[in-house]
Amino acid sequence: MLFTSNDHRLKPYRPGQDGAFGRAEVAHLLGRTELGATAARAAKIEALGLSQALDNILAFDDAKESALYRRHLRLGSRIGRRQELSLLQAQWLQRFLSARRPLREHLALFWHDHFATSNFKVKDTVAMQIQNEIFRLGAAGPFDELLEKIARDPAMLTWLDNDSNTKVSPNENFARELFELFSLGLGNFDERDVKESARAFTGWGVKARRFHFEATQHDENPKFVLDRMGKLDGGDVLAAIAESGASDRFVATKLFRWFVRPDIDETLAAALGQLFADCERCTGPFLKRILGSRIFFEPASRAVLFRSPVQLVVAVLRTLNANVNAIELAKHCRMMGQDLFNPPSVEGWKGGRSWINSSALVARQNFGQALIEGEADSLKARSREETSALKPWVSAILTGGQAAIDTKPEKAPRLIGEGSTRLVGECLFMSQVHLF
Amino acid sequence: MLSRLITYLILASAAATVWGQAPAEMVPADVDFYLEVRNPQALYDQLLESPIYRALDLAEDGKLSRDDGLAKLRKVMAPLRPYLSGRLGLGIRSRKTFKFLAVLENPDGHSLEDFIKRVQQIDPDLKTGDIEEYREARLVAVENLGFLARCEATLLWSSDRFLLRRALRRKTGATIADREDWKQLAARANKDQIVAMGRLGRVLAKLEKFEAPPNFLATMMLAGVVKELKAAEFATLHGRLIPLPDLTLETRHDASKLDDWSSSQRRHLAMPIGPDTLAAIRIDRDFDAFWRRRHELVPEAGTQELAEFTQGMNVFFSGFPFADVLAATKPGLELIIEDCQSGPSARPDIKLPGFALVFDTKFDDKVRDRFRVAFQTAIGIVNAGAAEEGRQPMLQFSKDVQGTQILAARFLDDPRDGRSGVSYNIVPAMAFVGSRLIVATSVELTERLVVRLKKTRQRSETGDLMMIRGKRLDAILNLNHEALVDQQLLEGAASDEEAESNIKGLLGIVREFGDLVLRRQQTDDGARWRLVVGAKAFEKAAFKSAAKADQRERQAR
Numbered sequence: 005m006l007f008t009s010n011d012h013r014l015k016p017y018r019p020g021q022d023g024a025f026g027r028a029e030v031a032h033l034l035g036r037t038e039l040g041a042t043a044a045r046a047a048k049i050e051a052l053g054l055s056q057a058l059d060n061i062l063a064f065d066d067a068k069e070s071a072l073y074r075r076h077l078r079l080g081s082r083i084g085r086r087q088e089l090s091l092l093q094a095q096w097l098q099r100f101l102s103a104r105r106p107l108r109e110h111l112a113l114f115w116h117d118h119f120a121t122s123n124f125k126v127k128d129t130v131a132m133q134i135q136n137e138i139f140r141l142g143a144a145g146p147f148d149e150l151l152e153k154i155a156r157d158p159a160m161l162t163w164l165d166n167d168s169n170t171k172v173s174p175n176e177n178f179a180r181e182l183f184e185l186f187s188l189g190l191g192n193f194d195e196r197d198v199k200e201s202a203r204a205f206t207g208w209g210v211k212a213r214r215f216h217f218e219a220t221q222h223d224e225n226p227k228f229v230l231d232r233m234g235k236l237d238g239g240d241v242l243a244a245i246a247e248s249g250a251s252d253r254f255v256a257t258k259l260f261r262w263f264v265r266p267d268i269d270e271t272l273a274a275a276l277g278q279l280f281a282d283c284e285r286c287t288g289p290f291l292k293r294i295l296g297s298r299i300f301f302e303p304a305s306r307a308v309l310f311r312s313p314v315q316l317v318v319a320v321l322r323t324l325n326a327n328v329n330a331i332e333l334a335k336h337c338r339m340m341g342q343d344l345f346n347p348p349s350v351e352g353w354k355g356g357r358s359w360i361n362s363s364a365l366v367a368r369q370n371f372g373q374a375l376i377e378g379e380a381d382s383l384k385a386r387s388r389e390e391t392s393a394l395k396p397w398v399s400a401i402l403t404g405g406q407a408a409i410d411t412k413p414e415k416a417p418r419l420i421g422e423g424s425t426r427l428v429g430e431c432l433f434m435s436q437v438h439l440f
Numbered sequence: 441m442l443s444r445l446i447t448y449l450i451l452a453s454a455a456a457t458v459w460g461q462a463p464a465e466m467v468p469a470d471v472d473f474y475l476e477v478r479n480p481q482a483l484y485d486q487l488l489e490s491p492i493y494r495a496l497d498l499a500e501d502g503k504l505s506r507d508d509g510l511a512k513l514r515k516v517m518a519p520l521r522p523y524l525s526g527r528l529g530l531g532i533r534s535r536k537t538f539k540f541l542a543v544l545e546n547p548d549g550h551s552l553e554d555f556i557k558r559v560q561q562i563d564p565d566l567k568t569g570d571i572e573e574y575r576e577a578r579l580v581a582v583e584n585l586g587f588l589a590r591c592e593a594t595l596l597w598s599s600d601r602f603l604l605r606r607a608l609r610r611k612t613g614a615t616i617a618d619r620e621d622w623k624q625l626a627a628r629a630n631k632d633q634i635v636a637m638g639r640l641g642r643v644l645a646k647l648e649k650f651e652a653p654p655n656f657l658a659t660m661m662l663a664g665v666v667k668e669l670k671a672a673e674f675a676t677l678h679g680r681l682i683p684l685p686d687l688t689l690e691t692r693h694d695a696s697k698l699d700d701w702s703s704s705q706r707r708h709l710a711m712p713i714g715p716d717t718l719a720a721i722r723i724d725r726d727f728d729a730f731w732r733r734r735h736e737l738v739p740e741a742g743t744q745e746l747a748e749f750t751q752g753m754n755v756f757f758s759g760f761p762f763a764d765v766l767a768a769t770k771p772g773l774e775l776i777i778e779d780c781q782s783g784p785s786a787r788p789d790i791k792l793p794g795f796a797l798v799f800d801t802k803f804d805d806k807v808r809d810r811f812r813v814a815f816q817t818a819i820g821i822v823n824a825g826a827a828e829e830g831r832q833p834m835l836q837f838s839k840d841v842q843g844t845q846i847l848a849a850r851f852l853d854d855p856r857d858g859r860s861g862v863s864y865n866i867v868p869a870m871a872f873v874g875s876r877l878i879v880a881t882s883v884e885l886t887e888r889l890v891v892r893l894k895k896t897r898q899r900s901e902t903g904d905l906m907m908i909r910g911k912r913l914d915a916i917l918n919l920n921h922e923a924l925v926d927q928q929l930l931e932g933a934a935s936d937e938e939a940e941s942n943i944k945g946l947l948g949i950v951r952e953f954g955d956l957v958l959r960r961q962q963t964d965d966g967a968r969w970r971l972v973v974g975a976k977a978f979e980k981a982a983f984k985s986a987a988k989a990d991q992r993e994r995q996a997r
Contacts, residue, residue, distance in 0.1 A: 072935060079926055086789055087831070094930040118927045127830025128856065327932040384932060 011275035013299040015053060022298050027053050032306055033295065035440045037061050037107045038261055039100070039315055040322030042380040042389060058292050061083060064108045064144060072102040084133035092129045093334035093344040096136065100318045101328065106360065107124040111143035111287065112136065113314060114262050116344070120352035121155050121163040121346045131159040131213055132345045144288030147280075148246040148254055151187060155238060155258070156208070156215040157185035165211035169202060171223035181350050182241075182406045192250035193230065200227040205238040253277030256290065264294055265305045266356060272299075306440040307404040310359045313340035316432075317371065319440065323394070323401055324387040326426050331382045336374065339367040360438060372432025375425050387424040402428070403436035463529025463543035463619060463627070466594055466607045469614040471531035471541065473638030474622070476678075481524035483633055486682040488514050511968070516849065519558035523550060523595065531603075531616070534646040539600040540586075541607055545593065552590035556580065559588075576606045621674075629678035640675035640691060654741035660730050661723060663700020663737065665904075665960070668967060679971075684953065689969040699737070701729035703770075708901050711774055712892035713982055717775040718793050718912035720982070722905045726771040729764055748783025755821075756814040762763040765814075768807040770800035770875075776889065779916055780882040781865060790864050791919045796889055803875040811877060812847060815870045819849045834868075839883065839892045846871040846881040903961035909978040910954040917947055957981040 019025035030050045034041040038061065041049075049057045066074060078099045083095045097367055100109045116139055123132050127251055128288040135157050140152035154160050155178075161167050164178035170224045183193040207222030208215070230244040245251050257268055268276070276294075279360035283289040299305060311319060337344065342362050347353055374383040387394075399405060431437050453536040461602060467474055526545020535537040559582070560566045570581035579601065586599040591608055598604035606613060616622050621638060644650050650670070652662035672691035679687035702725060711720045715787035732739065739747050753762035761895045780794035801807050816836070823833040834849040847867035869886040870879045873893040880886045915926065921943070955977035960972045971980070 042802060072929075075929060075936060079929060082789060082922075091930060098930060130857070327934050330930040331930055386932070400640075 011272055013272060013302075014275055014279060014293065014297045016293075016296055017298045019054055023301055027400055028066060028249065029054075029301055031055065031397075031405065032301070033061070035312075035319065035401050035404070036309075037295065037299075038322065039106060039110060039322075040319035040401060042323065042325045044392065046397065046401070047121055054296055056074055057294050061107050061295075062144060062288050062292055064105055068104070070104050071161070073104065076102060080133050080137065081130075084130040087129050088347055089123055089129055089132075089236055090331055090334055091259065092136075093337070094330035096344060097314070097317070097330040097333050097337075101321050101326075101330070106318070106322065108140060108143045108316075110315075110395050111291075112139040115139040115143065115150065116256065116258070116356075117262075117347065117352040118162065118376050120347040120350050121157075121345075122347055122349075123438070126159045128159070128162070128163050128213070129345075129422050130340050131157075131162065132211070135159040136345075138203060144291065145286060147285045147287060148242065150287075151245070152166045152239070152242050154186070154243060155182070155205075158210040158213050161215070163208050166205055169206050169208065170221040171203070171206045174199070174202040174206055174222075174223070178202070178208075179205055181277050182245075185351060187251045187254065188243045189250065189254040192248070192254070195231050200236075201241045203227055204229060204236045204241045208238050231408075238251075249277065249281070252280040252285065255285070256280035259290065260294055263291065264300050265308050273381060284384065288393065302368065307406060307436070309440055310354065310356055311336040311366075311438055312344035312355065312359055315440070316368065316438070318341070319402060320371075320375070320428050321385065322386065323389075323398060324424055325389045326385045326387040326425065328385045329383055332374075336367070336371045338366050338381070339370065341367070368438065372429045374431030375432070387428075389424045391424045391427055394427060398428055398431055402431050403434060404440060406436040414433065441797060442577055457947070463527050463545060464617040464622060465615050466543040466591075466596065467529055467531040467541060467616045468606045469616055469619055471533050471616070471638065472642050472946040473532040473636065473640060474616050475532075475634065475636035477528045477529045477530075479633070480528045480691065481521065481684055484517070484521065484524055487752075500749070516562055518945070519561040522548070524557075529616075532643055533600075533603065534643050538643075538646065539598070539601045539603050541598040541600075542596065543607065544595045545595065546590070546595050550595070552578065552580065552595065553589060555590070555595055556582070556588065558697065559585075569981070573898070574605055575579065577608050579604060616720065621676075625676050627679065632678045633680040633682065634678060634687070637675065639673065641694075643671040644670050644672070653701075654739040656734070656738040656742040656746040657664065659738050659742060659849065660727065662984050664699055664725060667702060668693065668698060671695075672966065684974040685971055686973070687969075687971045688871055690963070691969075694967040695965075699729075699733075701726040701733070706771060706902060710981070711905070712776065712798065712889050713907075714888060714892060716778045717776060717907075718779055718864050718889075718916060719775075719908045719911060720905070721775040723773045723775075724902070724904050725773070727773070728766045728769060728771070731766045757810055758817055760810050760813075765807075765810060767803050768810075770802065772799065774798040776885070778882075778885050778888070779919075780884040780888075781919070790923055791916070792864050792866070792881070793916050794880055795884070795887030796878055796880035796885050798876060798878050798889065800891070801877050803871075808872055811870065811872075815847055815868075815879075819868070822849075831894055839887070841871075842894055844871055844873055844890045844894070846883060846890065847888050848886070849884075850851075865888060899907050901961075902960065903967075905960075906956075906958040907978050907981050908956040908982050910956070910975075911951050914947060914950045917943075917950065949966050955979075955981075 017023070017025075019029075023029070027046065027050065031044045033048060034046060038045075049060065050439060053056050066077065069077075076095055079095055083091045096109070099400075100106055103109055116136070118140075119135075121135060123129060123130070128131060135154075138150070138153045138157060157405065161178070164181055165175045166178040169175040169178065176198050180198045182201065183198060184190055203223040203225070204227050207218045207220070209218055209221075210216055224235055226234055229236055230248060232240060232244045234240070253273055253276065256279060257273050258354055259280075260276050262267060279293055280290050283293065294300060317333055317337060321333075334344065340352060342358060375385050377383075444854045448510040448755060462477060464474070485739045521545060521548070526547050528545070531541040531543075556568060566585065567583040569581050571715050572579045574589075575591070577596075579587050579589045581587055581601075587601050587604050589596045589598075589604060589608065596604060597605055598607070625635060625637055634831045646783075649665065652658045652666045669691065671693045673694055675689060675691040677687060677689045679685070681687075706724060708722065708724070711722055711949075715927040724826070734746060750762060753765070754760075759764055774797070776796045776798060777793050778796075781791055801811075819834050819836055825831075825835045832852045832854050833853050836847065836849045839846040839848060846869050848867055850867050866881050867883045868881055870877065871890055872878075873890055876893055878886050878889050878893070880889070924943050924946075925936065925939045928942050929936075933939035935943060953973050954975040957970070957972045957975070957980075958970075959981065961968050
């Protein structure tokens, strides 16, 4: 792969020359990728050095995953059949908590937000679980493959009404969101592209929870989409998107905003688009470049993203290395404003500052309170980490080193397990913990 | 430090004459409740070693895998174990507050000094002081604990100095041992581990938390029982806790304090149970009488729920007042739970047993029609919800069993995968057998009940009855083993092993306890409660007791 971007901010970060790669940098890297981590994991990443650390963080292999993670994976299809959304949410959260390489789940969350599909309309947790698996397996792979799978995904086709998109009565819903929200962004397509694409996707529907092409409902007439002309079908539209430079920039900047920082100037946006194209529109290599870039480690890129509820609870519990009742955890996320598998609209969650409002803040503190109450609370978080070992690390990873963590003497824990949970629970009453 | 040293010196100098003294001979006759434990050491040992209590400890969310609670308790209590070789008596007085007096036989002649030392092993911060000589004993005040004393061959503890003094003045005041009722009870229950008697109602009335939960359903089911126990002017309790509980409580009431709907001496036919019955519960209440007085009986906190329930019932019965529906029923309600796994075309992931309510109605075609309409309405409401939530609807059908029509409804299969449209094996059904109405979650159970109710059942019984058959409960838990493991993993079990361990705790309780039978029967002036736990308890209660009742009835005729 040839790196052709000329924006110096995207050039590789050189530990020793551009800055250090010590505990603070590791905390920043692990916070953004794995959301939270134990001090032992941090030590390992630090020892590897940046380049190998990134390879390690991005080395997704189910066979090398923890036994508990693989167990939760196997649980997925059974849980889906129960048609109880809270169980599916819990199963995903448990995967977040038990994974050795949680970036894969974090990326699945990114794609869930990007290709936002809600069970509120799909009303089928089996289909939602199938979609979730597409996100997980394609998390770091080629974007075009992921887009094609999503375009044929039963949950998506139901969610955006493409199962009722026929040649007699074309439904533009899927085609419009495909361009506007999933691949190109506003300003990079016109109304005719939407109408013609909708015709191209006619007959793409669902049968028995599988993609089904109903040839009798497909419009065979010529179409003109994104400068392509002919008897186009859905596949041709997706190919046209893949060739569009606008798509590179759209997807690349969205990934950058999620993993690095929200402010992107015009030069940087262009450089990111170029970098995504250089990475053959493949998420993993692109992510490795931006996470290993100078701009990622700049002070201005630290503690500038608001933790979403899922990012917050996973950060806390992974740092604690804790077991938890994930059914209750999913309820906490819902109370904080993030109901997994139920994004508020096709645009996903608004994110950023919108995560913090008066009721969400109370819900976040209630989560902290639930951790402090420990065993007495239905959350029943049980940490495996010792308080003394955790204290400096909690400060580094949960508050980006912005706050010194201290337990009050009167609250001194009698048991180690309770102590570490209390320590982190109290941390949630600090404003710094909501940023990472 | 000095005062403690003085205390020990004084205590050490006390005479150690050992006289045989029964706890009942030390406790003043006018305590409200007196409980005596025979051989508490054996009880203590067995409680800590009992597989049941070990299973209970294990069941608490896999606690044993991290921390052995029983071992901790054993370690803490070990210093006091040698003192439990005699009988232990506990008297309770309830005035403004509760006052306790415990008397422990001391056949080995342990000194009070040694006893205090051992108590301090449990709580090193425990302080003693304020020593007083009274009669032939010395009273030692113990911070936050009350008062300790040793008198001849007994060790005494009381939360109240006055009560302790009265115990020591026993030669001039009447004691429990002087009471005729105690003598009779002690003679009758001479082999029991636990024997108790007293003004139970008075003690319970002081317990603020001894109330039925303040919702109206709990009031309907439990308030009468709570009130009955609080109205107990006198009660006796005797039986054993180990190896498995078998306890009998007999109460004498002030009948004027009881509600007319809460208790009765009505005779019922034996419950329609069978070999697959997992649990059978009969609640002997006059629901019609309760409903007429509901505004007076339901606490304020339950009024909202009552209003919602009334509104819901009025919808179910399509505008026909629920009060009139209840007026058409006869007192008493039976709940039968059985393993019924037939039903949906594909086995669902959660295998529930079938639940059936059986109650008697006044034989009237209009009443029957009302219940049928209510059943149809309920299915309609479920289908409306299914349409909204994208679930499969229910389709009604009927079945004929021995000339009785069963109305039922099943979920349609989900066209997306051909499996049942619901995760649980529910096939709601209803049927009338004569005047008796069955409403069940399983058509298979309804069929079985129709057949059983058609058979002549001559046995007659009274009161409330709850029977749980351990083996069947075990079987249904095993059937859902995979789902239970899944649930444990979602709730934070760190491995399959931990999930299995948590479930084993639950299964362990069921297996060790075996069956559980709780019976409450009205007597001429009160009630008799019996709790029996153990293998075959279900069979004995369900068949042998009923046969005895039959025999008594035949003799009476």
